[in-house]
Amino acid sequence: MKKILSSVTDGKGFDIGLVLLPLAFLFVLSGLPLVYNVVMSFQEVDMFSLGSFARPFVGFKNYVDLFSQPETGPILFNTALFVSASIVGQFVIGFGLALFFWTNFPGASWLRGLFLVSWVMPGLVVGAIWNWILSGDFGVLNFFLREMAIINANIFWRSDPNYSLWAVIIANIWLGTSFNMILLSVGLSGIPKDLYEAAELDGATMLQRFFTITLPMMRSTIGAIVALGLIFTLQQFDLFAGITSGGPNNSSNVTQYWAWDLSFRQYDFAKGATISVIMIVFVMLASVVYVRSTRHEVRG
Amino acid sequence: MTLQIELNSVNKFYGAYHALKNIDLAIEKGSFVALVGPSGCGKSTLLRSLAGLEKITTGEMKIAGDSMNDVPPRKRDVAMVFQSYALYPHMTVEENLTYSLRIRGVSRAEARKTAEEVAAITGLTDLMQRYPRELSGGQRQRVAMSRAIIRHPKAFLFDEPLSNLDAALRVHMRKEIRALHERLRATSVYVTHDQIEAMTMADHVVVMRDGVIEQQGRPLDLYDRPANRFVAGFIGSPAMxxxxxxxxxxxxxxxxxxxxxxxxxxxxxxxxxxxxxxxxxxxxxxxxxxxxxxxxxxxxxxxxxxxxxxxxxxxxxxxxxxxxxxxxxxxxxxxxxxxxxxxxxxxxxxxxxxxxxxxxxxxxxxxxxxxxxxxxx
Missing domain, CATH: 2.40.50.140 (Nucleic acid-binding proteins)
Structure with a gap:
C-alpha cells in the first residue's frame, strides 16, 4: 500500500496520473460527444426518442437518405468552394502582409498587432459589419466598385444566389487573414537572417531567395496554417448566421450551417449527426496534416 | 603583385555612431589577411562592407580593380564563411555546395561534378547526401568552406569561422584553412578576435580598435615593433x-x-x-x-x-x-x-x-x- 502511494507521489504512478488526467478530461468532454454523434448517425432519432439512448438502429439509411436529397450535392460543393476560396484568400493576403511587415519599417510590429483586431472580433459582430458593407442599396463596397467603374449596377451580395456565398467568403477572408499573417510572421522571423545573406552572396536574386530559402524553410509553418485554416473554416458558423443564413435557396449553405439547421430547426437530429460525421472525417485528415507538419521542424 | 582589394578612406556610420573611421587598406592578390581586434572594434563591419552586406557611407572600395561602392552583394563575386556557417538547413551537403552554381544556371550534372571535386579536397565525399543537422561542428565548418571554394570567388571572407568549435578542433581547423590557402592561393580576409589565430594564419595582420586601424603589417613585425600601447598589449600572450x-x-x-x-x-x-x-x-x-x-x-x-x-x-x-x-x-x-x-x-x-x-x-x-x-x- 505504502509502495503504491509513494509511486503516486513520486515515481511512475505520478507520470501515469499526469497522462490520465487530461485523457479523462478529453474523453468526457470531446470523446463521448463524438462517439454519441457517430452512434446517432446510425439511428432513427425523433423528438420522442431524443431522451433515450436505446433507439432503433437503421444502418446506413441516414447516409443514403442524405445523399438522395437534391440539395446535398450543391451544399457539399458550396462547402468545398467556401473552404478553398477562404484558405487561398486568407493565406495569400496573410503571407503578403507578413512579408510586408517583415521589412520592419518603423511601427511595423505595432501595426501588425493592430491587425489582430479583426481576428478577436466575434463572428456575429463581423457579420453585422459586413452586412452594412455588402448592402445592395447603400453598401460601401458597391459604392467603391461603382466609382472604380468595375460594375455598372449594384450587386445585391446577400440576396443574389450568384454572389451570396462570395459575400460570406469575403467576410471570412477578412476575419482570418490576420491570424494567417501572425503565424506566417512567426515563421518568417524563425528563418535565420544569415541564410539570406549567404544566398545573396551566392548570387541569388530576391525572387530566387524567396523560392529557394523562404518557401522551403516555411514548409512546416505553411502546412500547419493550411490545416488550421481548413479546421477553422469548417467551423465557421457565425458568419453564415449573421450574413445570409445559408440562403437564398441554399445558395450559400454549407455543411456546418446545414447540420445545425437540420438538427435544431428541422429537428432531424439523425441527419444533422450524419453530416457532422462526414465533416469529422475531413477535420481528422486536416489534423493529421497539422500534426505532421508541426512535428518536422527543419532547423540547422 | 597586384592589389585584389583596395579601401580608400572608407567611413561607415550607423546613425550618429561612427563604426569605421577612415579605413585605408590594400590587400595583395593571393594573400591571407587577418582583421583582429576586441569585440566592437569594427572588424566584422569592415568584412560585411567588403561583402556588400553593409553599405559604406563614404570612401571608395575596390575589388579586383573595380569600384564596389554601388555593386550589390550578389554581383561582387566574393564568398563568405559565416560564424554560424549559415548552411541551408533544408538542403543536403551537395545541394548546399551547388546552390550558387544552380542559381547561375549551371546544369545539375555539371554542378554535381564540380561539387565532387571540391568535396574531395575538403574531405566531404562521404557526406554529400547528409543534411547539415546530421553533421558535427567541424564537418559543418568544412561544408561552409567548400561552399565558398566551389565558386572560385575573387575573395574569401571569413567571419570568425572557428569560434563555434572546441579548442582542439580549432587548432586543427586553423592548420587546415591555412593549408587550403597554400593550395588555392585565393585572396582571403579573415576576421577574428583571437590574436593567436591572426598571428599563426595570416601573412598580414590588421589590428583594429574603435573603428580605426591601429597598426598593420606582418605578424612578427607587429610583435617586435608594436606601433602603440594597444597593439603591444593585444598582440602576444600572456600580455605585455x-x-x-x-x-x-x-x-x-x-x-x-x-x-x-x-x-x-x-x-x-x-x-x-x-x-x-x-x-x-x-x-x-x-x-x-x-x-x-x-x-x-x-x-x-x-x-x-x-x-x-x-x-x-x-x-x-x-x-x-x-x-x-x-x-x-x-x-x-x-x-x-x-x-x-x-x-x-x-x-x-x-x-x-x-x-x-x-x-x-x-x-x-x-x-x-x-x-x-x-x-x-
Whole structure:
C-alpha cells in the first residue's frame, strides 16, 4: 500500500496520473460527444426518442437518405468552394502582409498587432459589419466598385444566389487573414537572417531567395496554417448566421450551417449527426496534416 | 603583385555612431589577411562592407580593380564563411555546395561534378547526401568552406569561422584553412578576435580598435615593433607588462617605482613614459643579480611553462620554460635586455630607441643564456 502511494507521489504512478488526467478530461468532454454523434448517425432519432439512448438502429439509411436529397450535392460543393476560396484568400493576403511587415519599417510590429483586431472580433459582430458593407442599396463596397467603374449596377451580395456565398467568403477572408499573417510572421522571423545573406552572396536574386530559402524553410509553418485554416473554416458558423443564413435557396449553405439547421430547426437530429460525421472525417485528415507538419521542424 | 582589394578612406556610420573611421587598406592578390581586434572594434563591419552586406557611407572600395561602392552583394563575386556557417538547413551537403552554381544556371550534372571535386579536397565525399543537422561542428565548418571554394570567388571572407568549435578542433581547423590557402592561393580576409589565430594564419595582420586601424603589417613585425600601447598589449600572450616610468637625468635609464632599467639613447630626461616588457623577455636571476628585485605573488605552472606574477604595483608577469622551484613570497631578481624594451609616450605611441651598443648587449645576453641559471635552487 505504502509502495503504491509513494509511486503516486513520486515515481511512475505520478507520470501515469499526469497522462490520465487530461485523457479523462478529453474523453468526457470531446470523446463521448463524438462517439454519441457517430452512434446517432446510425439511428432513427425523433423528438420522442431524443431522451433515450436505446433507439432503433437503421444502418446506413441516414447516409443514403442524405445523399438522395437534391440539395446535398450543391451544399457539399458550396462547402468545398467556401473552404478553398477562404484558405487561398486568407493565406495569400496573410503571407503578403507578413512579408510586408517583415521589412520592419518603423511601427511595423505595432501595426501588425493592430491587425489582430479583426481576428478577436466575434463572428456575429463581423457579420453585422459586413452586412452594412455588402448592402445592395447603400453598401460601401458597391459604392467603391461603382466609382472604380468595375460594375455598372449594384450587386445585391446577400440576396443574389450568384454572389451570396462570395459575400460570406469575403467576410471570412477578412476575419482570418490576420491570424494567417501572425503565424506566417512567426515563421518568417524563425528563418535565420544569415541564410539570406549567404544566398545573396551566392548570387541569388530576391525572387530566387524567396523560392529557394523562404518557401522551403516555411514548409512546416505553411502546412500547419493550411490545416488550421481548413479546421477553422469548417467551423465557421457565425458568419453564415449573421450574413445570409445559408440562403437564398441554399445558395450559400454549407455543411456546418446545414447540420445545425437540420438538427435544431428541422429537428432531424439523425441527419444533422450524419453530416457532422462526414465533416469529422475531413477535420481528422486536416489534423493529421497539422500534426505532421508541426512535428518536422527543419532547423540547422 | 597586384592589389585584389583596395579601401580608400572608407567611413561607415550607423546613425550618429561612427563604426569605421577612415579605413585605408590594400590587400595583395593571393594573400591571407587577418582583421583582429576586441569585440566592437569594427572588424566584422569592415568584412560585411567588403561583402556588400553593409553599405559604406563614404570612401571608395575596390575589388579586383573595380569600384564596389554601388555593386550589390550578389554581383561582387566574393564568398563568405559565416560564424554560424549559415548552411541551408533544408538542403543536403551537395545541394548546399551547388546552390550558387544552380542559381547561375549551371546544369545539375555539371554542378554535381564540380561539387565532387571540391568535396574531395575538403574531405566531404562521404557526406554529400547528409543534411547539415546530421553533421558535427567541424564537418559543418568544412561544408561552409567548400561552399565558398566551389565558386572560385575573387575573395574569401571569413567571419570568425572557428569560434563555434572546441579548442582542439580549432587548432586543427586553423592548420587546415591555412593549408587550403597554400593550395588555392585565393585572396582571403579573415576576421577574428583571437590574436593567436591572426598571428599563426595570416601573412598580414590588421589590428583594429574603435573603428580605426591601429597598426598593420606582418605578424612578427607587429610583435617586435608594436606601433602603440594597444597593439603591444593585444598582440602576444600572456600580455605585455606595462610599467609607468620617467626618463632619468642621464637620458639612458628609466626610473621605475622599484628600480632602474637601461634604455637606448636620445631620450629627453624627465619624460614620463610607459615601459613595456613582454613576459617572455624577462629573465629571472637570483636576487641582487638582475636589474631589480621583486617579491613573488603567485606561481602557476602548466608543466612545460611557468607563469610567475610579482607582488608589485603594477604587477609583472614573467614566463619561464620548465618548472622553477619558486614559491609565493620568494624574492627574485629580474634581468631585462634593453633591446627588448618597448617605450610608449603619454598618448600610448611608440617611442623609437636607438641602441648604439645593441650588438654588445646581444652578445652579453647570449653569453648569459649559455650559462643556464636555475632560479630558486
Amino acid at each position: 607588462n606595462f610599467l609607468p616610468a620617467k626618463v632619468a637625468e642621464d637620458g639612458r635609464h628609466a626610473v621605475l617605482d622599484f628600480g632602474r632599467l637601461a634604455l637606448g639613447e636620445g631620450l629627453a630626461p624627465g619624460t614620463a613614459v610607459t615601459v613595456g616588457i613582454r613576459p617572455e623577455h624577462i629573465r629571472m636571476v637570483p636576487a641582487g643579480e638582475g636589474d631589480f628585485n621583486v617579491p613573488i605573488d603567485s606561481v602557476e605552472s602548466t608543466g612545460s611553462t611557468t607563469y610567475v606574477t610579482s607582488a608589485t604595483q603594477p604587477e609583472l608577469t614573467v614566463v619561464e620554460n620548465g618548472r622553477g622551484a619558486l614559491r609565493s613570497g620568494d624574492v627574485v631578481g629580474l634581468a631585462i635586455d634593453p633591446a627588448q624594451l618597448h617605450l610608449f609616450d603619454g598618448d600610448g605611441k611608440r617611442i623609437e630607441q636607438t641602441h648604439s651598443n645593441v650588438g654588445e648587449l646581444r652578445r652579453l645576453q647570449s653569453a648569459e643564456t649559455a650559462r643556464p641559471l636555475r632560479i630558486g635552487v
